[in-house]
Amino acid sequence: MDGPQAKAGILVNDRVYDCTGLSWGDAQIDLTSVRSILSSWDSAHAQFKQAAETADADLGVPLENVQLGAPILYPGAIFCAGANYWDHFDEMADYMVAQGNPRPERVKSADPFFFIKTVEHSVVPPNAEVVRPAKTNMLDWEAELALIVGREASGISAENVLDIIAGCTILNDLSARDYVIRPNSAFKFDWVPHKCFDGSAPMGPWITPLEFVGDPQNLWIKTWVDDELKQDSNTNLMIHSIAEQIEYLTHRITLRPGDVIATGTPAGVGYPQEQFLNPGDQVRIEIQNCGVLVTNIV
Numbered sequence: 001m002d003g004p005q006a007k008a009g010i011l012v013n014d015r016v017y018d019c020t021g022l023s024w025g026d027a028q029i030d031l032t033s034v035r036s037i038l039s040s041w042d043s044a045h046a047q048f049k050q051a052a053e054t055a056d057a058d059l060g061v062p063l064e065n066v067q068l069g070a071p072i073l074y075p076g077a078i079f080c081a082g083a084n085y086w087d088h089f090d091e092m093a094d095y096m097v098a099q100g101n102p103r104p105e106r107v108k109s110a111d112p113f114f115f116i117k118t119v120e121h122s123v124v125p126p127n128a129e130v131v132r133p134a135k136t137n138m139l140d141w142e143a144e145l146a147l148i149v150g151r152e153a154s155g156i157s158a159e160n161v162l163d164i165i166a167g168c169t170i171l172n173d174l175s176a177r178d179y180v181i182r183p184n185s186a187f188k189f190d191w192v193p194h195k196c197f198d199g200s201a202p203m204g205p206w207i208t209p210l211e212f213v214g215d216p217q218n219l220w221i222k223t224w225v226d227d228e229l230k231q232d233s234n235t236n237l238m239i240h241s242i243a244e245q246i247e248y249l250t251h252r253i254t255l256r257p258g259d260v261i262a263t264g265t266p267a268g269v270g271y272p273q274e275q276f277l278n279p280g281d282q283v284r285i286e287i288q289n290c291g292v293l294v295t296n297i298v
Contacts, residue, residue: 006069008034011206012052015060022051034072034207038257041150041166045209070125070203071169072148075260078117078201080144080173081245084264085237095272112240112248115191117173117262122201129298130174130199132279138177139277139297142265143223143231143285145216146171147242148207149259153250161246164255167207168216170285170293171262174200177271202283202295203260212289216242219288221266225275226282233266 008019008031019031029044030036037044083089089106097103124130132139150166179193210216216235223231240248242263249255270276277283281297 006033006073008032008037009066010048010052011063012055012060013057014063015055015057016063016066017051017055017060021059022048022055035074035076035258038072038148038150038166041257045150045166048209068126068205070123071205071207072203072258072260073123074258075119075123076149076256076258078119078122078171078260078262079114079249080117080195080262081240081264082113082115084112084239084245085233085266086239087233087237087267088265088269089239091267091269091272108239112245114245114249115195117201118196121198122196124199124202124295126202126204127294127296128199128202129296130202132277132297133176133179133193133197136176136178137276138271140175140177140270141223141225141230141277141283141285142173142175142269143221143287144171144173144262144265145219145221145235145287145290146203147216147246147261147263149255149261150257152254152256153246154254156247156250158241158243158247161243161250162210162216164246164250165210165216166257167209168213168287168290169203169207169260170205170287170290171260172202172283172285172293172295173262173265174202174277174295176200177276202293204293205291208290214289219290221287222285223268224284225270225277230270231266231268231285233268235263237266238264 009016029040148166151164153164182190219235277297283295285293
């Protein structure tokens with residue numbers, strides 16, 4: 001649930017349990033929010049598993065009767081990887097050629113590229129109504145696997161990166177394409193109106209603990225606009241792997257529990273097709289083992 005009554009919950013067999021009502025033994029874990037649970041993730045996850053095995057079905061609420069908020073109402077930061085799928089690179093290269101531009105060289109850059117989305121302004125829950133920004137005619141969808149940090153980390157190596165990840169969710173990196181270029185300016189790109197308008201980061205439906213996700217580097221990812229399939233890809237097509245992304249970030253900033261890393265979007269976005277979102281459209285994103293995220297454009 002969103003708003004002042006929001007509570008952290010755990011989903012077990014299509015029933016949702018208030019975390020504060022579970023039996024926790026002698027563990028001293030702050031259960032008032034998902035952020036606070038993530039700050040004690042190693043202990044909390046083990047106790048969640050134990051509580052799930054003995055949960056009384058009568059104490060749970062059917063999922064269909066629960067209003068879900070974003071899985072983290074207030075992430076510490078949202079780091080978004082840009083241009084990070086080979087199939088997306090190829091579709092954009094084809095579009096550039098069709099516009100009379102030279103084809104960019106298909107090479108992997110030395111490092112991944114990241115930008116940051118705002119938090120309270122951008123994050124909205126599953127089934128949210130997002131108002132299309134008044135001045136954009138090019139509102140685009142971007143399905144992304146989002147990693148939830150569960151352990152503070154700085155300067156770690158690629159082989160250890162998954163140790164800091166609590167789980168995964170889905171993030172729709174909504175983008176106002178006609179805001180990205182600022183003409184007649186010394187600064188060519190304007191990322192705030194492009195990526196950080198109100199409701200620009202629908203997130204959810206929940207956090208799937210990493211052990212139940214499977215291999216995050218081999219998950220199918222699909223997007224429908226209304227009933228038309230737009231994106232149909234796999235996380236194995238990332239240019240910079242999840243390990244490379246996290247290693248890069250931790251050598252430049254300390255990641256903390258509750259931070260979110262959106263790992264890029266595959267082919268099938270609206271821009272190269274010159275198809276964009278209008279009021280009345282519904283975006284539905286499904287990522288293997290992570291659930292379904294629905295967003296309504298108004």
